[in-house]
Amino acid sequence: MTYCCAIKVNDGLIFAGDTRTSAGVDDVRTYNKVHVFEFPGDRVFVLLSAGNLATTQAVIAQIRRDLDEPIVPMSLRLARYMYDAAEYVGMLSVNAQKTVSSQTQYSSVDLRTTFILGGQIQGEEPSIYMIYPEGNCIASSPETPFLQIGEHKYGKPILDRVIKPEVSLEDAARCALVSIDSTMRSNISVGPPIDLAVVPKDALQVTHKLRLDIDTPLFARIRDAWGRQLAASFRNLPKFDWEAPPVQGNLLDDEAPAA
Template sequence: MTYCVGVLLESGIVMLSDTRTNAGFDNIACYRKMFVFEASGERVIAIMTAGNLSVTQTVIAKLRQSIARDDPENSIMRAPSMLDVAEIVGRTLNDVHVEVNERMERTKYSAGASMLVAGQRLGGQLRLFLIYQEGNFIEATDDTPYLQIGEHKYGKPILDRVVTPETSIEDGRKAVLISMDSTLRSNLSVGMPLDLLTIRRGEYRISTRERVEAGDPTFNAMSQAWSKALRDGFQALPG
Protein backbone atom coordinates (compact mmCIF):
# COMPACT_ATOMS: atom_id res chain seq x y z
CA MET A 1 0.00 0.00 0.00
CA THR A 2 1.05 3.65 0.26
CA TYR A 3 0.86 6.81 2.28
CA CYS A 4 1.44 10.19 0.66
CA VAL A 5 0.62 13.60 2.10
CA GLY A 6 0.86 17.14 0.77
CA VAL A 7 0.44 20.34 2.78
CA LEU A 8 -0.34 23.75 1.21
CA LEU A 9 0.92 26.64 3.34
CA GLU A 10 1.19 30.39 2.86
CA SER A 11 4.95 29.98 2.58
CA GLY A 12 4.95 26.94 0.31
CA ILE A 13 4.22 23.23 -0.04
CA VAL A 14 5.55 20.18 1.80
CA MET A 15 5.14 16.71 0.24
CA LEU A 16 6.05 13.31 1.70
CA SER A 17 5.67 9.74 0.44
CA ASP A 18 6.72 6.28 1.49
CA THR A 19 8.17 3.78 -1.01
CA ARG A 20 6.70 0.39 -0.05
CA THR A 21 4.73 -1.59 -2.59
CA ASN A 22 3.35 -5.05 -1.89
CA ALA A 23 1.33 -7.68 -3.65
CA GLY A 24 1.04 -10.00 -0.68
CA PHE A 25 3.06 -10.74 2.44
CA ASP A 26 5.81 -12.46 0.47
CA ASN A 27 6.11 -9.91 -2.36
CA ILE A 28 7.24 -6.59 -0.92
CA ALA A 29 9.32 -4.12 -2.94
CA CYS A 30 10.48 -0.53 -2.93
CA TYR A 31 9.32 1.89 -5.64
CA ARG A 32 9.56 5.65 -5.81
CA LYS A 33 6.13 7.28 -5.62
CA MET A 34 7.26 10.91 -5.92
CA PHE A 35 8.05 12.40 -9.33
CA VAL A 36 9.32 15.91 -10.12
CA PHE A 37 9.02 17.92 -13.34
CA GLU A 38 10.97 21.16 -13.21
CA ALA A 39 12.03 24.08 -15.39
CA SER A 40 13.85 26.09 -12.72
CA GLY A 41 12.59 29.66 -12.50
CA GLU A 42 9.63 28.94 -14.81
CA ARG A 43 7.63 26.09 -13.27
CA VAL A 44 7.81 23.16 -10.90
CA ILE A 45 5.39 20.23 -10.65
CA ALA A 46 5.53 17.38 -8.15
CA ILE A 47 3.35 14.27 -8.41
CA MET A 48 2.85 11.53 -5.81
CA THR A 49 1.06 8.28 -6.61
CA ALA A 50 -0.96 5.64 -4.76
CA GLY A 51 -2.72 2.51 -5.93
CA ASN A 52 -2.05 -0.04 -8.64
CA LEU A 53 1.58 0.22 -9.72
CA SER A 54 0.93 -0.67 -13.36
CA VAL A 55 -1.57 2.18 -13.60
CA THR A 56 0.58 4.81 -11.89
CA GLN A 57 3.77 3.89 -13.75
CA THR A 58 1.95 4.00 -17.07
CA VAL A 59 0.50 7.42 -16.27
CA ILE A 60 3.94 8.81 -15.39
CA ALA A 61 5.41 7.27 -18.55
CA LYS A 62 2.70 8.84 -20.71
CA LEU A 63 3.20 12.24 -19.06
CA ARG A 64 6.94 12.02 -19.74
CA GLN A 65 6.28 10.96 -23.32
CA SER A 66 4.07 14.00 -23.91
CA ILE A 67 6.79 16.24 -22.47
CA ALA A 68 9.44 14.65 -24.72
CA ARG A 69 7.19 15.17 -27.74
CA ASP A 70 6.50 18.76 -26.67
CA ASP A 71 2.80 18.02 -27.12
CA PRO A 72 0.96 21.33 -26.55
CA GLU A 73 -2.27 19.58 -25.58
CA ASN A 74 -0.90 16.98 -23.17
CA SER A 75 2.44 18.21 -21.88
CA ILE A 76 2.25 19.39 -18.27
CA MET A 77 5.32 21.52 -18.98
CA ARG A 78 3.35 23.46 -21.63
CA ALA A 79 0.15 23.84 -19.60
CA PRO A 80 -0.76 27.52 -18.99
CA SER A 81 -1.84 26.96 -15.36
CA MET A 82 -1.75 24.41 -12.54
CA LEU A 83 -5.47 23.85 -13.13
CA ASP A 84 -4.61 22.75 -16.67
CA VAL A 85 -1.89 20.51 -15.25
CA ALA A 86 -4.46 18.86 -12.96
CA GLU A 87 -6.81 18.35 -15.92
CA ILE A 88 -4.06 16.74 -18.03
CA VAL A 89 -3.02 14.41 -15.21
CA GLY A 90 -6.66 13.56 -14.49
CA ARG A 91 -7.41 12.82 -18.13
CA THR A 92 -4.31 10.64 -18.46
CA LEU A 93 -5.04 8.78 -15.22
CA ASN A 94 -8.63 8.08 -16.27
CA ASP A 95 -7.60 6.90 -19.74
CA VAL A 96 -5.05 4.47 -18.28
CA HIS A 97 -7.46 3.33 -15.55
CA VAL A 98 -10.16 2.51 -18.09
CA GLU A 99 -7.72 0.80 -20.46
CA VAL A 100 -6.18 -1.40 -17.75
CA ASN A 101 -9.53 -2.34 -16.23
CA GLU A 102 -10.97 -3.31 -19.60
CA ARG A 103 -8.10 -5.78 -19.97
CA MET A 104 -8.63 -7.13 -16.46
CA GLU A 105 -12.41 -7.38 -16.66
CA ARG A 106 -12.37 -11.16 -17.10
CA THR A 107 -10.46 -11.61 -13.83
CA LYS A 108 -13.05 -9.55 -11.92
CA TYR A 109 -10.19 -7.46 -10.54
CA SER A 110 -10.10 -3.68 -10.70
CA ALA A 111 -6.92 -1.59 -10.69
CA GLY A 112 -7.44 1.72 -8.91
CA ALA A 113 -5.09 4.66 -8.40
CA SER A 114 -4.98 8.27 -7.23
CA MET A 115 -2.43 11.07 -7.32
CA LEU A 116 -1.42 14.27 -5.55
CA VAL A 117 -0.29 17.04 -7.91
CA ALA A 118 1.31 20.24 -6.66
CA GLY A 119 3.33 23.10 -8.05
CA GLN A 120 3.50 26.61 -9.41
CA ARG A 121 4.30 28.25 -12.72
CA LEU A 122 5.68 31.73 -13.28
CA GLY A 123 2.85 34.23 -12.81
CA GLY A 124 0.47 31.59 -11.42
CA GLN A 125 -0.68 30.37 -8.03
CA LEU A 126 0.87 27.67 -5.87
CA ARG A 127 -1.74 24.87 -5.84
CA LEU A 128 -2.26 21.33 -4.56
CA PHE A 129 -4.74 18.83 -6.08
CA LEU A 130 -5.94 15.30 -5.35
CA ILE A 131 -6.67 13.51 -8.64
CA TYR A 132 -9.09 10.57 -8.62
CA GLN A 133 -8.97 7.65 -11.06
CA GLU A 134 -12.16 8.93 -12.71
CA GLY A 135 -10.18 12.02 -13.75
CA ASN A 136 -11.93 14.49 -11.46
CA PHE A 137 -10.11 16.23 -8.62
CA ILE A 138 -10.34 18.36 -5.50
CA GLU A 139 -8.05 21.16 -4.35
CA ALA A 140 -6.48 22.04 -1.01
CA THR A 141 -7.95 25.21 0.55
CA ASP A 142 -7.44 27.40 3.61
CA ASP A 143 -10.09 25.33 5.40
CA THR A 144 -8.39 22.05 4.48
CA PRO A 145 -4.74 22.86 3.70
CA TYR A 146 -3.60 19.25 3.33
CA LEU A 147 -4.47 16.28 1.10
CA GLN A 148 -3.66 12.58 1.53
CA ILE A 149 -3.76 9.41 -0.56
CA GLY A 150 -3.30 5.78 0.40
CA GLU A 151 -3.43 4.73 4.07
CA HIS A 152 -4.44 8.17 5.28
CA LYS A 153 -6.43 7.52 8.45
CA TYR A 154 -3.53 6.90 10.85
CA GLY A 155 -1.70 10.13 10.04
CA LYS A 156 -4.73 12.41 9.85
CA PRO A 157 -5.21 13.42 13.54
CA ILE A 158 -1.89 15.28 13.83
CA LEU A 159 -2.61 17.21 10.64
CA ASP A 160 -6.09 18.17 11.84
CA ARG A 161 -4.74 19.47 15.14
CA VAL A 162 -1.53 21.18 14.01
CA VAL A 163 -1.58 22.33 10.37
CA THR A 164 -3.03 25.70 9.33
CA PRO A 165 -2.17 27.88 6.31
CA GLU A 166 0.01 29.99 8.64
CA THR A 167 2.14 26.99 9.65
CA SER A 168 5.78 27.47 8.65
CA ILE A 169 7.42 25.12 6.16
CA GLU A 170 9.70 23.90 8.94
CA ASP A 171 6.73 23.00 11.16
CA GLY A 172 4.88 21.59 8.15
CA ARG A 173 7.85 19.31 7.55
CA LYS A 174 7.70 18.08 11.15
CA ALA A 175 3.93 17.58 10.93
CA VAL A 176 4.08 15.37 7.82
CA LEU A 177 6.95 13.34 9.27
CA ILE A 178 4.99 12.70 12.49
CA SER A 179 1.94 11.88 10.36
CA MET A 180 4.06 9.34 8.50
CA ASP A 181 5.53 7.97 11.74
CA SER A 182 2.01 7.32 13.06
CA THR A 183 1.16 5.49 9.84
CA LEU A 184 4.35 3.41 9.88
CA ARG A 185 3.58 2.27 13.42
CA SER A 186 0.00 1.24 12.61
CA ASN A 187 0.23 -0.24 9.10
CA LEU A 188 2.89 -2.64 7.87
CA SER A 189 1.98 -1.99 4.22
CA VAL A 190 3.61 1.46 4.48
CA GLY A 191 7.39 1.48 4.78
CA MET A 192 10.74 3.24 4.56
CA PRO A 193 12.56 4.88 2.93
CA LEU A 194 10.65 8.16 2.64
CA ASP A 195 10.83 10.90 0.00
CA LEU A 196 10.36 14.48 1.20
CA LEU A 197 10.38 17.76 -0.69
CA THR A 198 9.47 21.40 -0.20
CA ILE A 199 8.49 24.09 -2.71
CA ARG A 200 8.67 27.68 -1.49
CA ARG A 201 6.07 30.05 -2.90
CA GLY A 202 7.42 32.15 -5.76
CA GLU A 203 10.64 30.18 -6.31
CA TYR A 204 9.32 27.98 -9.19
CA ARG A 205 11.73 25.16 -8.32
CA ILE A 206 12.24 22.43 -5.74
CA SER A 207 13.54 24.15 -2.62
CA THR A 208 14.67 21.04 -0.75
CA ARG A 209 14.55 17.33 -1.50
CA GLU A 210 15.70 14.48 0.68
CA ARG A 211 15.37 10.74 1.23
CA VAL A 212 14.87 9.52 4.79
CA GLU A 213 16.31 6.02 5.15
CA ALA A 214 15.38 3.40 7.73
CA GLY A 215 17.34 4.09 10.91
CA ASP A 216 17.76 7.80 10.17
CA PRO A 217 18.83 9.26 13.55
CA THR A 218 16.92 12.53 13.18
CA PHE A 219 13.68 10.78 12.21
CA ASN A 220 14.12 8.23 15.01
CA ALA A 221 14.71 10.99 17.56
CA MET A 222 11.58 12.81 16.38
CA SER A 223 9.55 9.59 16.59
CA GLN A 224 10.77 8.86 20.12
CA ALA A 225 10.13 12.44 21.26
CA TRP A 226 6.58 12.32 19.86
CA SER A 227 5.89 9.00 21.59
CA LYS A 228 7.15 10.39 24.89
CA ALA A 229 5.04 13.56 24.50
CA LEU A 230 1.94 11.42 23.92
CA ARG A 231 2.68 9.22 26.94
CA ASP A 232 3.37 12.23 29.16
CA GLY A 233 0.18 13.94 27.96
CA PHE A 234 -1.84 10.81 28.61
CA GLN A 235 -0.48 10.47 32.16
CA ALA A 236 -1.30 14.14 32.85
CA LEU A 237 -4.96 13.79 31.85
CA PRO A 238 -7.44 14.22 34.71
CA GLY A 239 -9.54 11.31 35.93
Protein backbone atom coordinates in the same frame (compact mmCIF):
# COMPACT_ATOMS: atom_id res chain seq x y z
CA MET B 1 -0.99 -0.06 0.52
CA THR B 2 0.48 3.41 0.55
CA TYR B 3 0.27 6.59 2.51
CA CYS B 4 1.09 9.96 0.95
CA CYS B 5 0.17 13.47 2.01
CA ALA B 6 0.58 16.96 0.63
CA ILE B 7 0.32 20.09 2.75
CA LYS B 8 -0.22 23.67 1.63
CA VAL B 9 0.80 26.40 4.05
CA ASN B 10 1.36 30.09 3.42
CA ASP B 11 5.10 29.53 2.93
CA GLY B 12 4.75 26.77 0.34
CA LEU B 13 4.10 23.08 -0.15
CA ILE B 14 5.22 19.85 1.52
CA PHE B 15 4.96 16.41 -0.08
CA ALA B 16 5.64 13.15 1.71
CA GLY B 17 5.09 9.50 0.99
CA ASP B 18 6.12 6.06 2.10
CA THR B 19 7.76 3.68 -0.38
CA ARG B 20 6.15 0.32 0.28
CA THR B 21 4.31 -1.41 -2.52
CA SER B 22 2.65 -4.72 -1.96
CA ALA B 23 0.66 -7.14 -4.05
CA GLY B 24 -0.12 -9.20 -0.96
CA VAL B 25 2.05 -9.62 2.13
CA ASP B 26 4.28 -12.07 0.23
CA ASP B 27 5.12 -9.57 -2.52
CA VAL B 28 6.46 -6.42 -0.93
CA ARG B 29 8.70 -3.96 -2.78
CA THR B 30 10.04 -0.46 -2.43
CA TYR B 31 8.97 2.17 -4.98
CA ASN B 32 9.27 5.90 -5.11
CA LYS B 33 5.81 7.47 -4.93
CA VAL B 34 7.00 11.09 -4.89
CA HIS B 35 7.65 12.12 -8.50
CA VAL B 36 9.21 15.52 -9.22
CA PHE B 37 8.87 17.45 -12.50
CA GLU B 38 10.94 20.64 -12.35
CA PHE B 39 11.23 23.51 -14.79
CA PRO B 40 13.31 25.83 -12.57
CA GLY B 41 12.25 29.45 -12.65
CA ASP B 42 9.05 28.63 -14.54
CA ARG B 43 7.13 25.85 -12.83
CA VAL B 44 7.45 22.84 -10.55
CA PHE B 45 5.20 19.83 -10.01
CA VAL B 46 5.25 17.00 -7.50
CA LEU B 47 3.03 13.99 -8.16
CA LEU B 48 2.09 11.49 -5.41
CA SER B 49 0.38 8.20 -6.23
CA ALA B 50 -1.59 5.51 -4.40
CA GLY B 51 -3.16 2.56 -6.12
CA ASN B 52 -2.32 0.34 -9.06
CA LEU B 53 1.43 0.56 -9.71
CA ALA B 54 1.13 -0.21 -13.41
CA THR B 55 -1.40 2.58 -13.89
CA THR B 56 0.91 4.93 -11.99
CA GLN B 57 3.88 4.03 -14.16
CA ALA B 58 1.83 4.35 -17.35
CA VAL B 59 0.82 7.88 -16.30
CA ILE B 60 4.38 8.88 -15.37
CA ALA B 61 5.69 7.48 -18.66
CA GLN B 62 3.10 9.41 -20.66
CA ILE B 63 3.86 12.64 -18.78
CA ARG B 64 7.55 12.21 -19.72
CA ARG B 65 6.70 11.30 -23.33
CA ASP B 66 4.55 14.43 -23.68
CA LEU B 67 7.38 16.55 -22.27
CA ASP B 68 9.82 15.16 -24.85
CA GLU B 69 7.52 15.65 -27.84
CA PRO B 70 7.96 19.00 -29.60
CA ILE B 71 4.26 19.27 -30.53
CA VAL B 72 1.58 17.99 -28.18
CA PRO B 73 -1.86 19.37 -27.29
CA MET B 74 -1.05 19.33 -23.57
CA SER B 75 1.82 18.64 -21.18
CA LEU B 76 2.97 19.74 -17.75
CA ARG B 77 5.06 22.40 -19.52
CA LEU B 78 2.07 23.75 -21.47
CA ALA B 79 -0.54 23.85 -18.68
CA ARG B 80 -1.68 27.43 -18.08
CA TYR B 81 -3.14 26.76 -14.63
CA MET B 82 -2.51 24.12 -11.98
CA TYR B 83 -6.09 22.97 -12.49
CA ASP B 84 -5.32 22.25 -16.16
CA ALA B 85 -2.32 20.19 -15.13
CA ALA B 86 -4.47 18.23 -12.67
CA GLU B 87 -7.13 17.57 -15.33
CA TYR B 88 -4.38 16.47 -17.73
CA VAL B 89 -3.05 13.92 -15.22
CA GLY B 90 -6.62 12.76 -14.62
CA MET B 91 -7.09 12.20 -18.35
CA LEU B 92 -3.84 10.21 -18.57
CA SER B 93 -4.97 8.11 -15.60
CA VAL B 94 -8.37 7.32 -17.14
CA ASN B 95 -6.69 6.49 -20.48
CA ALA B 96 -4.18 4.17 -18.80
CA GLN B 97 -6.98 2.29 -17.02
CA LYS B 98 -9.07 2.10 -20.21
CA THR B 99 -6.21 0.70 -22.27
CA VAL B 100 -5.54 -2.11 -19.83
CA SER B 101 -9.16 -2.93 -19.05
CA SER B 102 -10.00 -3.16 -22.76
CA GLN B 103 -7.25 -5.76 -23.07
CA THR B 104 -8.26 -7.70 -19.97
CA GLN B 105 -11.98 -7.34 -19.69
CA TYR B 106 -12.43 -10.52 -17.67
CA SER B 107 -9.89 -9.61 -15.00
CA SER B 108 -10.92 -8.40 -11.57
CA VAL B 109 -7.68 -6.51 -10.93
CA ASP B 110 -8.29 -3.04 -9.51
CA LEU B 111 -6.60 -0.68 -11.96
CA ARG B 112 -7.48 2.51 -10.10
CA THR B 113 -4.89 4.98 -8.86
CA THR B 114 -5.47 8.17 -6.92
CA PHE B 115 -2.96 10.98 -7.41
CA ILE B 116 -2.08 14.18 -5.64
CA LEU B 117 -0.58 16.81 -7.94
CA GLY B 118 0.89 19.90 -6.38
CA GLY B 119 3.26 22.65 -7.34
CA GLN B 120 3.36 26.15 -8.70
CA ILE B 121 3.28 27.79 -12.11
CA GLN B 122 4.95 31.20 -12.35
CA GLY B 123 2.40 33.95 -11.68
CA GLU B 124 0.00 31.52 -9.97
CA GLU B 125 -0.39 30.55 -6.32
CA PRO B 126 1.06 27.21 -5.19
CA SER B 127 -1.68 24.60 -4.97
CA ILE B 128 -2.40 20.92 -4.40
CA TYR B 129 -5.04 18.76 -6.11
CA MET B 130 -6.36 15.29 -5.44
CA ILE B 131 -7.06 13.46 -8.71
CA TYR B 132 -9.55 10.63 -8.43
CA PRO B 133 -9.34 7.42 -10.49
CA GLU B 134 -12.33 8.77 -12.47
CA GLY B 135 -10.13 11.63 -13.67
CA ASN B 136 -11.88 14.45 -11.81
CA CYS B 137 -10.13 16.43 -9.11
CA ILE B 138 -10.47 18.64 -6.04
CA ALA B 139 -8.17 21.25 -4.49
CA SER B 140 -7.37 21.61 -0.80
CA SER B 141 -9.24 24.26 1.18
CA PRO B 142 -7.98 26.95 3.58
CA GLU B 143 -9.85 25.14 6.37
CA THR B 144 -8.25 21.78 5.54
CA PRO B 145 -4.98 22.69 3.86
CA PHE B 146 -3.81 19.16 3.25
CA LEU B 147 -4.70 16.16 1.10
CA GLN B 148 -4.04 12.48 1.78
CA ILE B 149 -4.16 9.34 -0.35
CA GLY B 150 -3.95 5.67 0.57
CA GLU B 151 -4.13 4.57 4.21
CA HIS B 152 -5.06 8.02 5.47
CA LYS B 153 -6.93 7.55 8.75
CA TYR B 154 -4.12 6.83 11.21
CA GLY B 155 -2.17 9.90 10.14
CA LYS B 156 -5.05 12.37 9.90
CA PRO B 157 -5.58 13.44 13.55
CA ILE B 158 -2.10 14.95 13.87
CA LEU B 159 -2.56 16.88 10.60
CA ASP B 160 -6.01 18.03 11.78
CA ARG B 161 -4.57 19.37 15.00
CA VAL B 162 -1.36 20.96 13.73
CA ILE B 163 -1.67 22.07 10.11
CA LYS B 164 -2.95 25.61 9.61
CA PRO B 165 -1.95 28.01 6.82
CA GLU B 166 0.33 29.97 9.16
CA VAL B 167 2.41 26.93 10.24
CA SER B 168 6.02 27.15 9.01
CA LEU B 169 7.09 25.01 6.07
CA GLU B 170 9.50 23.06 8.26
CA ASP B 171 6.90 22.42 10.99
CA ALA B 172 4.56 21.20 8.25
CA ALA B 173 7.33 18.87 7.04
CA ARG B 174 7.88 17.52 10.55
CA CYS B 175 4.13 17.04 10.93
CA ALA B 176 4.05 15.05 7.67
CA LEU B 177 6.86 12.85 8.99
CA VAL B 178 5.04 12.26 12.29
CA SER B 179 1.82 11.53 10.37
CA ILE B 180 3.58 8.89 8.25
CA ASP B 181 5.39 7.51 11.30
CA SER B 182 2.03 7.07 13.09
CA THR B 183 0.67 5.27 10.04
CA MET B 184 3.69 2.96 9.75
CA ARG B 185 3.28 1.94 13.38
CA SER B 186 -0.34 0.91 12.77
CA ASN B 187 -0.25 -0.56 9.26
CA ILE B 188 2.71 -2.64 8.09
CA SER B 189 1.68 -2.18 4.48
CA VAL B 190 2.92 1.40 4.86
CA GLY B 191 6.70 1.27 5.23
CA PRO B 192 10.01 3.10 5.18
CA PRO B 193 11.97 4.80 3.77
CA ILE B 194 9.96 8.02 3.60
CA ASP B 195 10.39 10.53 0.78
CA LEU B 196 9.97 14.21 1.57
CA ALA B 197 9.93 17.13 -0.88
CA VAL B 198 9.87 20.80 0.06
CA VAL B 199 8.59 23.43 -2.41
CA PRO B 200 8.77 26.95 -0.92
CA LYS B 201 6.39 29.52 -2.35
CA ASP B 202 7.80 31.24 -5.46
CA ALA B 203 10.97 29.09 -5.44
CA LEU B 204 9.58 27.32 -8.52
CA GLN B 205 11.70 24.30 -7.67
CA VAL B 206 12.05 21.55 -5.08
CA THR B 207 14.57 23.05 -2.67
CA HIS B 208 14.94 19.93 -0.52
CA LYS B 209 14.26 16.30 -1.32
CA LEU B 210 15.09 13.83 1.41
CA ARG B 211 14.86 10.07 1.72
CA LEU B 212 14.58 9.18 5.39
CA ASP B 213 14.92 5.66 6.71
CA ILE B 214 14.08 4.52 10.24
CA ASP B 215 17.74 4.85 11.21
CA THR B 216 18.47 8.12 9.36
CA PRO B 217 19.70 10.30 12.28
CA LEU B 218 17.25 13.17 11.75
CA PHE B 219 14.22 10.89 11.43
CA ALA B 220 15.31 8.72 14.36
CA ARG B 221 15.66 11.85 16.50
CA ILE B 222 12.27 13.24 15.42
CA ARG B 223 10.60 9.90 16.24
CA ASP B 224 12.32 9.75 19.60
CA ALA B 225 11.67 13.39 20.53
CA TRP B 226 8.04 13.14 19.49
CA GLY B 227 7.48 10.05 21.62
CA ARG B 228 9.08 11.69 24.66
CA GLN B 229 7.18 14.94 24.25
CA LEU B 230 3.83 13.21 23.83
CA ALA B 231 4.46 11.33 27.06
CA ALA B 232 5.40 14.60 28.79
CA SER B 233 2.27 16.25 27.41
CA PHE B 234 0.14 13.58 29.05
CA ARG B 235 1.77 14.20 32.41
CA ASN B 236 0.75 17.85 32.07
CA LEU B 237 -2.91 17.40 31.19
CA PRO B 238 -5.60 18.58 33.66
CA LYS B 239 -6.24 16.12 36.47
CA PHE B 240 -9.45 14.36 37.44
CA ASP B 241 -10.88 15.69 40.70
CA TRP B 242 -10.10 12.46 42.57
CA GLU B 243 -6.40 12.63 41.74
CA ALA B 244 -3.67 13.98 43.98
CA PRO B 245 -2.93 17.66 43.23
CA PRO B 246 -0.46 18.26 40.41
CA VAL B 247 3.18 17.93 41.35
CA GLN B 248 5.36 21.04 41.53
CA GLY B 249 6.60 22.19 38.17
CA ASN B 250 3.43 21.14 36.40
CA LEU B 251 3.00 23.35 33.35
CA LEU B 252 -0.66 23.81 34.19
CA ASP B 253 -0.14 24.87 37.82
CA ASP B 254 -1.67 28.23 37.04
CA GLU B 255 -4.95 26.67 36.00
CA ALA B 256 -7.86 26.12 38.33
CA PRO B 257 -8.13 22.60 39.76
CA ALA B 258 -10.19 20.19 37.68
CA ALA B 259 -13.89 20.82 38.23
